[in-house]
Amino acid sequence: MTSEQDKSQARGPIVLSIDAMGGDRGPATIVAGLAAFAQRNKQARFILHGPADQLTQLVEKRKLGKRVEIRDAQGVVSMEDKPSHVMRNGQDTSMWSTLDSVRNGEATVAVSCGNTGALMLLSMVRLRKLPGVNRPAIAVLWPSKNPQGFNVMLDVGADIRADADDLLKYALMGASYARNGLSLERPRVGLLNVGTEEHKGRAELKQAHELISEAAEGNNFEFVGFAEGGDIPGDRCDVIVTDGFTGNIALKTGEGTASLIGQFLREAFAYSPLSRVAALLALTSLKRLQARIDPRRKNGGVFLGLNGTVVKSHGAADATGVAAAVELAYDLAQSGFGDRLAARIASAASSAEESAAQAGAEQEKDGTDP
Amino acid sequence: MTSEQDKSQARGPIVLSIDAMGGDRGPATIVAGLAAFAQRNKQARFILHGPADQLTQLVEKRKLGKRVEIRDAQGVVSMEDKPSHVMRNGQDTSMWSTLDSVRNGEATVAVSCGNTGALMLLSMVRLRKLPGVNRPAIAVLWPSKNPQGFNVMLDVGADIRADADDLLKYALMGASYARNGLSLERPRVGLLNVGTEEHKGRAELKQAHELISEAAEGNNFEFVGFAEGGDIPGDRCDVIVTDGFTGNIALKTGEGTASLIGQFLREAFAYSPLSRVAALLALTSLKRLQARIDPRRKNGGVFLGLNGTVVKSHGAADATGVAAAVELAYDLAQSGFGDRLAARIASAASSAEESAAQAGAEQEKDGTDP
Numbered sequence: 062m063t064s065e066q067d068k069s070q071a072r073g074p075i076v077l078s079i080d081a082m083g084g085d086r087g088p089a090t091i092v093a094g095l096a097a098f099a100q101r102n103k104q105a106r107f108i109l110h111g112p113a114d115q116l117t118q119l120v121e122k123r124k125l126g127k128r129v130e131i132r133d134a135q136g137v138v139s140m141e142d143k144p145s146h147v148m149r150n151g152q153d154t155s156m157w158s159t160l161d162s163v164r165n166g167e168a169t170v171a172v173s174c175g176n177t178g179a180l181m182l183l184s185m186v187r188l189r190k191l192p193g194v195n196r197p198a199i200a201v202l203w204p205s206k207n208p209q210g211f212n213v214m215l216d217v218g219a220d221i222r223a224d225a226d227d228l229l230k231y232a233l234m235g236a237s238y239a240r241n242g243l244s245l246e247r248p249r250v251g252l253l254n255v256g257t258e259e260h261k262g263r264a265e266l267k268q269a270h271e272l273i274s275e276a277a278e279g280n281n282f283e284f285v286g287f288a289e290g291g292d293i294p295g296d297r298c299d300v301i302v303t304d305g306f307t308g309n310i311a312l313k314t315g316e317g318t319a320s321l322i323g324q325f326l327r328e329a330f331a332y333s334p335l336s337r338v339a340a341l342l343a344l345t346s347l348k349r350l351q352a353r354i355d356p357r358r359k360n361g362g363v364f365l366g367l368n369g370t371v372v373k374s375h376g377a378a379d380a381t382g383v384a385a386a387v388e389l390a391y392d393l394a395q396s397g398f399g400d401r402l403a404a405r406i407a408s409a410a411s412s413a414e415e416s417a418a419q420a421g422a423e424q425e426k427d428g429t430d431p
Numbered sequence: 432m433t434s435e436q437d438k439s440q441a442r443g444p445i446v447l448s449i450d451a452m453g454g455d456r457g458p459a460t461i462v463a464g465l466a467a468f469a470q471r472n473k474q475a476r477f478i479l480h481g482p483a484d485q486l487t488q489l490v491e492k493r494k495l496g497k498r499v500e501i502r503d504a505q506g507v508v509s510m511e512d513k514p515s516h517v518m519r520n521g522q523d524t525s526m527w528s529t530l531d532s533v534r535n536g537e538a539t540v541a542v543s544c545g546n547t548g549a550l551m552l553l554s555m556v557r558l559r560k561l562p563g564v565n566r567p568a569i570a571v572l573w574p575s576k577n578p579q580g581f582n583v584m585l586d587v588g589a590d591i592r593a594d595a596d597d598l599l600k601y602a603l604m605g606a607s608y609a610r611n612g613l614s615l616e617r618p619r620v621g622l623l624n625v626g627t628e629e630h631k632g633r634a635e636l637k638q639a640h641e642l643i644s645e646a647a648e649g650n651n652f653e654f655v656g657f658a659e660g661g662d663i664p665g666d667r668c669d670v671i672v673t674d675g676f677t678g679n680i681a682l683k684t685g686e687g688t689a690s691l692i693g694q695f696l697r698e699a700f701a702y703s704p705l706s707r708v709a710a711l712l713a714l715t716s717l718k719r720l721q722a723r724i725d726p727r728r729k730n731g732g733v734f735l736g737l738n739g740t741v742v743k744s745h746g747a748a749d750a751t752g753v754a755a756a757v758e759l760a761y762d763l764a765q766s767g768f769g770d771r772l773a774a775r776i777a778s779a780a781s782s783a784e785e786s787a788a789q790a791g792a793e794q795e796k797d798g799t800d801p
Contacts, residue, residue, distance in 0.1 A: 206691060218625060221633060255588060255679040263591060263676070290683025294691040303680075306633070309625040310677055311684040313660025318688040321576060321664040322720075329720040330713070339716055343700070343709040350692075350699040 074104045075394045077387060078168035080159040081111035081119075082137040083175025085377045089119055091174065094383025096123040098391070101384075105391050108162045110134050110155040134158040138175050140376060144182040156180060160187040163369040169394040172361075172386055174374040181219050181364060188367040191403055193410035196220045196227045197366035198305070199373065200238050201312065206296040209243045214293055216305040217312045217362060223304035225268035228252065230406065232273045234365040235300040236282035237405050241398040242363075242389075243299065247281055251288025251298035253307060261287065273302070280409060361386040363393065366406075370399045444474045445764045447757060448538035450529040451481035451489075452507040453545025455747045459489055461544065464753025466493040468761070471754075475761050478532050480504050480525040504528040508545050510746060514552040526550060530557040533739040539764040542731075542756055544744040551589050551734060558737040561773055563780035566590045566597045567736035568675070569743065570608050571682065576666040579613045584663055586675035587682045587732060593674035595638035598622065600776065602643045604735040605670035606652035607775050611768040612733075612759075613669065617651055621658025621668035623677060632657070643672070650779060731756040733763065736776075740769045 079095060081088040088111055095107060106128050109116055113133035120129050136154035138147050151157050156175050162168040164187050173180050181197070190197060198216035205212040213235045216223065223231065232250050239248035252270055254262040270286065277284040285298045293301050293311060303311070326347070330340035340347070360382040364371040370393050374386035393399070449465060451458040458481055465477060476498050479486055483503035490499050506524035508517050521527050526545050532538040534557050543550050551567070560567055568586035575582040583605050586593060593601070602620050609618035622640055624632040640656065647654040655668045663671050663681060673681070696717070700710035710717070730752040734741040740763050744756035763769070 204691060206694065221625060253680060255591060255676055290680040290685075291687035291690070293684050294687045306625055307677055307680055310623060310660040310673075311680055314663050314681040314684050315660075315688045317661035317664045318685045319692060320661070321574060322689060322692050324576065325720050329716040332716060332719060335715070339709070339713040343713040343716075345705070346699040346702065346709055346713075349702060350695050 074106050075391060076106045076108060076162075076168040077390050077394065078108045078159050078162035078171045079110065079387065080155050080171070080173035080175055081109050081116055082134075082155040083139070083173060083376075084374070084383070085140075085174075086379065088115060090378070090380055091383055092116070092119040092123055092125070093380035094378070095129070095387060096125055097380055097384040098387040099125060099128060102388075102391060106130075108132055108159075108168055110158040110162070111137075112155075132158055132162070138179050140176050142176060142179055144176070144178040147176070147179040148182050148186055151179070151183065156183060157187070160184055160369075160371070163371070164188055169399065170370045170372060170390040172372045172374060172390045174376050174378055174383065174386075176376075177218065177362075177373055180371065180373055184364055184367055184369075184371050188369045188371070191366050191368060191406050193406045194230055194234075194366035196223060196230075197364055198227075198231050198234060199362040200235060200365055201362045202242070203293055203301075203312075203315070205294045207299060209245065209299070211243060212293065212295075212299055212301060213239045213243065213248075214301040214303070214308060214312070215365065216303065216308050218305045218309035219364070221304070221306040223265075225265045225272055228265070228269035228302055228304070229272040229276060230366065231302045232282070232284075232300070233276065233280055233405055233409055234402060235302055236280065237402045238363065238365065238398070239299050240281075241396045241401060242393065245299055247283055248299040249283045249285050249297070250277070250300040250302060251285045251292055253293075253301055253303035253311075254287040254289070257287045257289060269302075276409060279412060280405065361389045363389070365402065368403070370394070444476050445761060446476045446478060446532075446538040447760050447764065448478045448529050448532035448541045449480065449757065450525050450541070450543035450545055451479050451486055452504075452525040453509070453543060453746075454744070454753075455510075455544075456749065458485060460748075460750055461753055462486070462489040462493055462495070463750035464748070465499070465757060466495055467750055467754040468757040469495060469498060472758075472761060476500075478502055478529075478538055480528040480532070481507075482525075502528050502532070508549050510546050512546055512549055514546070514548040517546070517549040518552050518556055521549070521553065526553060527557070530554055530739075530741070533741070534558055539769065540740045540742060540760040542742045542744060542760045544746050544748055544753065544756075546746075547588065547732075547743055550741065550743055554734055554737055554739075554741050558739045558741070561736050561738060561776050563776045564600055564604075564736035566593060566600075567734055568597075568601050568604060569732040570605060570735055571732045572612070573663055573671075573682075573685070575664045577669060579615060579669070581613060582663065582665075582669055582671060583609045583613065583618075584671040584673070584678060584682070585735065586673065586678050588675045588679035589734070591674070591676040591679075593635075595635045595642055598635070598639035598672055598674070599642040599646060600736065601672045602652070602654075602670070603646065603650055603775055603779055604772060605672055606650065607768070607772045608733065608735065609669050610651075611766045611771060612763065615669055617653055618669040619653045619655050619667070620647070620670040620672060621655045621662055623663075623671055623673035623681075624657040624659070627657045627659060639672075646779060649782060650775065731759045733759070735772065738773070740764070 081091045110132045116131045134155040138156045163171045199219045200215035202211040236248045239245045362373045372390040451461045480502045486501045504525040508526045533541045569589045570585035572581040606618045609615045731742045742760040
């Protein structure tokens with residue numbers, strides 16, 4: 062798989078596989094976002110999946126005919142469909158077709174706005190997990206006080222459980238994402254817990270603390286130990302590792318808090334005629350703030366731990382959001398992220414095997430040579 | 432206990448037991464906060480715990496002599512002390528003495544700015560858990576889009592685990608807190624999960640969903656089912672129930688996000704000379720926003736599920752924060768919250784026993800009468 066991808070990259074421009082269906086706003090918004098990105102980037106090519114008749118019109122209207130290949134798929138995965146149902150009956154859907162283009166090596170990264178649960182399950186079935194990964198994860202970029210402006214957080218909802226070994230893999234994958242997606246040479250990784258003291262928290266967290274601590278040196282990241290909720294948007298680490306239950310709730314709490322403050326801000330400036338005048342003068346500053354916390358700027362959760370990269374855009378994304386998700390997919394494809402991540406996991410797995418074998422040999426030696 | 436408290440309340444003014452030590456800013460700040468509250472409220476009386484020599488001076492300076500009784504305690508629990516160490520060796524500390532005034536029935540509610548873990552463990556040992564409560568919880572008031580301005584969230588960190596029955600008790604206690612602390616007649620309770628569909632989430636959550644659903648009608652609250660992170664500051668429910676691990680991380684993520692947006696807002700208004708002028712004009716509006724998200728306004732986690740109410744103020748609280756925590760304690764004491772909560776838990780426990788007995792009787796009947 063890896064060598065095939067290398068070949069296809071050497072052969073020509075980067076190809077992205079885009080699911081035109083399943084977003085809340087329909088295919089016209091997806092194609093509009095695609096067009097916005099295509100105008101900023103003249104190299105990328107696309108395979109677009111959905112009902113051919115509908116898509117042909119949309120693509121012609123945006124004059125994207127030369128750069129977009131349409132792949133007909135009549136079925137659509139809705140937000141209400143159960144993942145297991147889609148897995149059994151979704152062969153004709155645009156989501157299935159989108160993943161298969163990555164599976165076949167025609168495209169490097171897949172992008173979909175559709176049903177997260179279905180997309181994750183289909184991705185596991187069609188792309189399969191990387192050797193050494195038991196639970197894939199969804200990683201997001203979270204606005205932070207760090208110079209790079211964002212922290213990586215994972216898992217935000219691929220799986221509600223994670224054992225110590227899963228959390229170690231999340232650390233490796235998150236560090237790899239931070240190196241490729243945020244250009245950090247040696248990212249600082251924190252393990253989410255209810256306190257920073259080493260004796261605190263659940264048993265699997267103490268065990269994961271040990272595993273990640275041992276892996277840090279050989280895998281080119283720094284382990285800062287336990288992190289707290291306040292560190293997710295903070296500057297103590299660049300990567301936050303947690304299980305998908307906790308991560309999902311933290312993500313939605315953060316989004317909810319930002320939305321609450323936004324509402325309070327609007328109400329504060331609408332309070333009196335004078336404050337409405339002040340709002341007019343403050344408009345540029347407020348827009349500057351808005352731009353920094355706009356979730357559309359970095360729209361897209363990235364599925365990590367599969368043979369191939371999948372970017373999940375927010376279902377409610379508008380054209381600006383879709384363009385950001387496609388851009389993220391392009392950046393990851395260009396940096397060769399998928400292959401690097403696979404190599405990192407493979408080397409960590411083999412070094413773990415080596416040290417296990419070594420430990421076994423030493424034990425044996427201890428046994429025979431008292 | 433209950434009848435004794437009733438008597439003591441009938442006998443005279445409400446008495447609060449205040450720990451003068453253990454806060455980050457020292458006893459002068461605690462006494463300043465106490466004085467600020469005492470000026471707004473002329474009825475309340477206080478028992479103040481800490482080194483008598485130091486406290487006498489501070490109390491005289493604030494002219495609180497007539498309303499404050501000083502209880503000498505030379506030991507101080509520091510933020511670094513392990514809870515188990517304090518439990519074994521903390522008899523001489525101001526924290527221990529503060530709780531004992533509630534234990535002895537001299538005061539209705541205790542207030543401390545000290546080490547949360549030590550305060551919770553000591554509270555369990557000295558006040559004991561309410562019959563029917565296995566795990567006490569810490570509840571906070573969270574700024575929200577609801578008309579009352581705040582939602583109740585629990586547990587935010589008393590225990591990192593909670594089984595289905597604990598979550599049921601949190602629902603009962605949270606609803607009781609919302610009725611007494613937020614004056615909501617029939618609070619809406621949500622159970623925190625990664626999605627609102629009933630099939631989602633961990634096994635204990637599905638079980639808790641069932642238990643809380645059954646308890647709602649008889650306990651005068653509405654159960655809205657599963658809630659998501661975004662509902663914590665939202666308006667779908669008034670009470671959010673979760674385990675202390677998830678709740679603690681959500682709380683700190685929310686605080687961190689608010690702090691990040693505050694920093695971005697300051698930077699946006701400091702960007703250029705023009706934006707600095709705009710900031711001057713917008714000052715009133717920004718102060719109005721600040722006031723609404725100021726955590727000092729509702730400072731204090733409340734320990735629920737014990738024989739007596741304990742308010743835990745933020746360790747870093749300034750005088751304004753301390754005054755808010757003392758006010759919360761006073762309001763809860765005045766509403767007879769402790770007794771009402773105990774009665775609610777006792778009635779829920781006996782009705783659960785009744786229905787269990789009834790179910791047993793019916794089973795027996797079914798068995799003998801086919």
